[in-house]
Amino acid sequence: MKLVCLDLEGVLIPEIWLGLAERTGIEELKVTTRDxxxxxxxxxxxxxxLKKHNLGMKALNQVVAKMSPLEGAVELIERLRPRFQIVILSDTFYELAMPLMAGLGWPTLLCHRLTFSDDAVTGYVLRQVDPKFHAVDAFKKINLPVIAAGDSYNDISMLQHADVGILFRPPKALVENYPELTVATNHEELGDKIECFGSSL
Incomplete structure (x- = not known):
């Protein structure tokens, strides 16, 4: 059995923090891991x-409630599922992402947790440092071939450590800085590349 490890935001669902920025008009929230x-x-x-503008989980949940998977994401998951085990490795938070998992068919999700005081978001707890790399490393140590795909700087260690790493719709700087990684520009192309590489692992 072969494993496909996918980033979540920007690959399967829209960026949650960008959604909050658009809803509130707060430009400072437009910075993501791509930047x-x-x-x-x-x-x-x-x-x-969030603290400066008195925004809490209620505001974040309102953004998430209006989100749906990116066009082509559900079809990608359905296409890959018969041939691969699928794990979502994300630097998002369970409190934000779990409502979106139903729309993707409930794939396994490994991410982080937020901390609260009433509605206020007070901090976050990492699952571990560089969790995407360590997840891929653990899978490889039990002899599971891994194909990984992501779109941001925080995906690079995962992509480089996987048997195959694929950048999905990456910013130009990532393509220039990591020319050894193959690139997919849409979900159909990503599925094609995963299936092609998977057949040779």
Whole structure:
């Protein structure tokens, strides 16, 4: 059996924080892992913005409630499921992402947790440092071939450590900085590449 590890936001669902930025008009929330490779710095920035504007889980949940999978994402999962085990490796949070899993057919999701005081988001708890890399590493140690796909800086260690790493609709800088990684520009192409590489593993 072969494993496909997929990033969540930007690959299967829209960026949650961009959705909050669009809903509230707060430009400071438009920064994502595609822009800032330092995840702790990025999350501290986001939490400070939430506090500054008195936004809590209610506002985040309202954004998530209006979201649906990206066009082509459900078809990709359905296409791959008969041939691969699928695991979602994400730097999002269970409290935000779980309502969206039903629309994807409930794939396995490994991510982080938020902490709260009433409605206020007070912090976050990482599952572990560099969790995507360590998940792929653990899968490989039990002799599971891994194909991984992601779109941001926080996916690079996972993509480089997988047997095959695929950048999905990446920003230009990622393509230039990591030319060894293959690129897919849509879900159909991503499915084609996964199936092609999977047949040779």
């Amino acid at each position: 800032n490779p330092d995840y702790d710095n990025l999350m501290c920035h986001r939490l400070a913005v």
